[in-house]
Amino acid sequence: MSAPERIPALSLPADGPDEALLARGGLTVRGRIPQASNAVLYCTVELDGREAACVYKPVAGERPLWDFPDGNLARREVAAYEVSRATGWGLVPPTVLRDGPHGEGMCQLWIEPVTGEDAEGGELLALVDPEDPGPGWKEIGLAEVGEGRTALLVHADDPRLRRLAVLDAVINNADRKGGHLLPGAEGRLYAIDHGVTFHTEDKLRTLLWGWAGEPLPEEAVEVLGRLAGALAEDGPLAARLRPLITAAELDATRARVAALLATGTHPRPGDTWPALPWPPV
Incomplete structure (x- = not known):
């Protein structure tokens, strides 16, 4: 399958009030989110009488990783938002790069998840009987649940998750866990x-x-075809990504989009890298 012919040029949306608030507002640290592996600070940001909760991840609080360069995880978070915004799917909350109380970092609008009966669309992940996953679920794999028992880990056959699977393939997400999914209003x-x-x-x-x-x-x-145009050397998305990722990483992003369009299918797990994150949540 190839991209449809005569795909309209992608026009990226201008920065809106959320981005302006995050980028220019006064940032006040209210506390730390302790379960995160890197420094994640819960903050409020205020500008022209408007206030919102946000997350601030300073570069100074990033732990070194063996396979990613030091000191640029925040920029990758902003790059993921730029790609998400270009798709028009709105999957990543507004995210900017800015200076803060602990130096440069990413600042992202806080999303309060909607849970229980108020959540539309039902559960996104579940453990079910391996013999009968039931309708509406897609299989991930077997998981040990204690006392020698296993259950089938599944995710919902949900178009929102399917969009996210495409986005993750484009940005080459190395850690999509269940706890990263936030049902909103x-x-x-x-x-x-x-x-x-x-x-x-x-x-x-x-x-x-x-x-x-x-x-x-x-x-x-259709979205991938538009992304391909926006990622071209003179494309608007390429211009936004250049300050955030390397030239080689930008080229690799173009190649992933091209490969998805060439195959016309969702990617399969590779054999040189663990396919599932651990822990899964």
């Missing part, structure tokens, strides 16, 4: 934690393998 789905993305090597590691090898939805093919 009015049926929205948000995804967070995109520091380990855009590597030049294939590092896709995700829970969203349920569509592996299946044809991409027509909507995704």
Whole structure:
């Protein structure tokens, strides 16, 4: 499958009030989110009488990784937002790079997840009987649940998750866990934690393998075709990404988009990198 002919040029949206608030507002640290592996600070940001909660991840609080360069996870988070914004799917909350109380870092709008009966669309992940996953679920793999028992880990056959699976394939997300999925108001789905993305090597590691090898939805093919144009040397998305990732990483992003369009299918797990994140949540 190839991209449809005569795809309209992609016009990236201008920065809106959320981006302006995050980038220019007064940032006040209110506390730290302790379970995060890197420094993640819960903050409020205020500008012209408007205030919002946000997350601030200073570069100074990033732990070194063996396979990613030091000190640029924040920029990768912003790059993931730029690609998400270019798709028009709105999967990543508004995210900017800015200076803060602890130096340069990423600043992202806080999303309060909607849970329980208020969440539209039902559960996104579940452990079910291996013999009968039931309708509406896509298989991920077997998981040990204690006392020698196993269950089948599944994710919902949900178009929001399917969009996210495409986005993750484009940005080469090496850590898509269940805890990174935030159901929002009015049926929205948000995804967070995109520091380990855009590597030049294939590092896709995700829970969203349920569509592996299946044809991409027509909507995704159209979006990918537009992304290809926006990622061209003179494209608007390429201009936004150049200050955030390396030239080689930008080239690799173009190649991933081209490969998705050439195959017309969701990618399958590779054999040189663990396919599933651990822990999965």
